[in-house]
Amino acid sequence: MDPPRDNDLKARITLCLSCENQLTNVVGAMRHHESQMLRFLELAKKPDLDLSKEERLAIKARLTASFNEAQDAWNAYRERLIQHGVIPAE
DSSP: OOOEEEEEEEEHOOOOOOHHHHHHHHHHHHHHHHHHHHHHHHHTTTTTTTOOHHHHHHHHHHHHHHHHHHHHHHHHHHHHHHHHHHOOOO
């Protein structure tokens, strides 16, 4: 069987501007989470750093929020691709 030609593939895959916007949102959310996580990891490497309970809770809240934001953006993007038939719904 011959591999699909570009035109055949384009005819079967329908994407829209919203897909591109969703992907941009995913990338931004992942970069934000990465930034938050890298800051936390740098703090964790400092053995003499003594964070208060409130500071630790604030860090955990920021990490949780940035993770959830990234996951929500990813899920929205994934659903969009499923709607277009680009990836299968599990």
